[in-house]
Amino acid sequence: MRVGLLGRKVGMTQIYQEDGTAVPVTVLECGPCTVLQVRTAERDGYHALQLGFDDKKRTRATQPERGHAKKVNAEPKRFIREIRQEQPADVAEGATLTVDVFAAIKSVDVVGTSKGRGFTGVIKRHGFKGLRATHGVKRMHRHPGSSGPSADPARTRKGIRKPGHHGHARVTVRNLKVVRVDAANNLLLVRGAVPGPNGGYLMVHQTNKV
Amino acid sequence: MQNKLMELVEQSSMKPRIPHFEIGDTVDVHVRILEGEKERIQIFNGVVIARSGEKTREMFVVRRIVQGEGVERKFPTHSPRIADIVVKRSGKVRRAKLYYLRALSGKAVRLKERFPQGKLGTAAEAKAAKAAKRAVKVEAKVAKKKAKAEKKATEAAE
Numbered sequence: 336m337r338v339g340l341l342g343r344k345v346g347m348t349q350i351y352q353e354d355g356t357a358v359p360v361t362v363l364e365c366g367p368c369t370v371l372q373v374r375t376a377e378r379d380g381y382h383a384l385q386l387g388f389d390d391k392k393r394t395r396a397t398q399p400e401r402g403h404a405k406k407v408n409a410e411p412k413r414f415i416r417e418i419r420q421e422q423p424a425d426v427a428e429g430a431t432l433t434v435d436v437f438a439a440i441k442s443v444d445v446v447g448t449s450k451g452r453g454f455t456g457v458i459k460r461h462g463f464k465g466l467r468a469t470h471g472v473k474r475m476h477r478h479p480g481s482s483g484p485s486a487d488p489a490r491t492r493k494g495i496r497k498p499g500h501h502g503h504a505r506v507t508v509r510n511l512k513v514v515r516v517d518a519a520n521n522l523l524l525v526r527g528a529v530p531g532p533n534g535g536y537l538m539v540h541q542t543n544k545v
Numbered sequence: 546m547q548n549k550l551m552e553l554v555e556q557s558s559m560k561p562r563i564p565h566f567e568i569g570d571t572v573d574v575h576v577r578i579l580e581g582e583k584e585r586i587q588i589f590n591g592v593v594i595a596r597s598g599e600k601t602r603e604m605f606v607v608r609r610i611v612q613g614e615g616v617e618r619k620f621p622t623h624s625p626r627i628a629d630i631v632v633k634r635s636g637k638v639r640r641a642k643l644y645y646l647r648a649l650s651g652k653a654v655r656l657k658e659r660f661p662q663g664k665l666g667t668a669a670e671a672k673a674a675k676a677a678k679r680a681v682k683v684e685a686k687v688a689k690k691k692a693k694a695e696k697k698a699t700e701a702a703e
Contacts, residue, residue, distance in 0.1 A: 345550045345551055345554075346551050348551060348554060348555055348558075348600070348601060348602070349558075349601055349602055350554065350555075350557070350558035350601060351558050351601070351621075351623060351624055351625055352625075353625060354625070354626075355577070355624045355625045355626035357621060357624070360554075362550060362551060362554050364550060517553075517554075520550065520553055522550060522553070522554065524554065
């Protein structure tokens with residue numbers, strides 16, 4: 336089974352290993368997640384587990400949401416995602432998965448939504464260098480410069496990097512080491528940063544990076 | 546909720562108790578050092594000139610003068626490598642960061658001593674010292690009285 340869970344980013348801090356090395360960690364509150372549905376190749380064309388995390392008030396949920404949750408005797412969920420499986424997983428609908436599933440996992444991939452940055456220029460968005468600060472540069476310090484040749488194509492080529500909306504997009508961080516699994520408090524500590532703000536929803540699954 | 550979980554993780558990586566020391570204190574920092582297979586404790590002595598960060602991220606800076614050259618080391622307070630912090634002398638300072646010491650040399654670097662428990666050490670010690678002083682005084686008084694009485698007695702006998 337490809338192990339995965341849904342969770343929430345709590346924040347970053349640092350902890351010490353026994354030899355005194357400080358490890359930068361992100362604290363994730365992972366699970367418990369309810370298996371809302373099991374997708375099978377016969378019916379859906381692929382194998383997956385549909386997980387739900389974080390209960391929602393019934394009055395706030397729509398009728399379809401309530402009905403979907405009721406099928407497995409669960410509360411409606413705020414965050415629902417599927418974990419793709421290669422083989423049919425031996426998990427029944429309505430089962431609860433806790434952070435224990437990561438006990439034997441060494442590293443994970445984390446999928447989240449990055450912090451939105453609004454409309455930004457090319458320097459922040461694409462890492463352009465900008466123009467010089469002096470030597471006659473006139474009010475063009477953070478401009479992109481040329482966007483291509485002139486008369487020959489007589490148009491701007493497709494895919495030129497421009498200013499625009501930055502952030503608030505799905506981001507996957509791969510191969511983060513699992514530092515600690517705290518089953519009592521549903522906490523998963525991974526080394527390094529994960530996308531999104533504190534409190535943002537995340538999907539965590541075992542890494543597919545070899 | 547979020548903060549509570551954070552607290553939980555940070556507490557797990559913090560020492561239950563760190564020795565009390567303040568800015569301006571002269572301290573011995575006992576640092577664990579691995580030499581091949583053996584572990585040894587090295588002592589770094591100097592004045593605490595800064596503390597920064599909180600919880601597991603807390604650091605402190607110790608400054609000392611080695612052969613006329615200022616040397617500073619920054620230690621993570623909660624690191625398992627720090628075996629102990631022993632306060633040798635407390636300094637009287639009015640700032641949280643003593644970076645001005647970097648510009649000073651020679652006698653100017655010295656800080657006026659502060660006595661957190663009063664000049665005579667701990668409260669119990671102070672009390673004992675006071676009692677001893679009083680005993681000496683009382684003894685002297687008694688001796689004087691006795692001498693006077695004896696003198697009077699001899700005079701009367703004459």
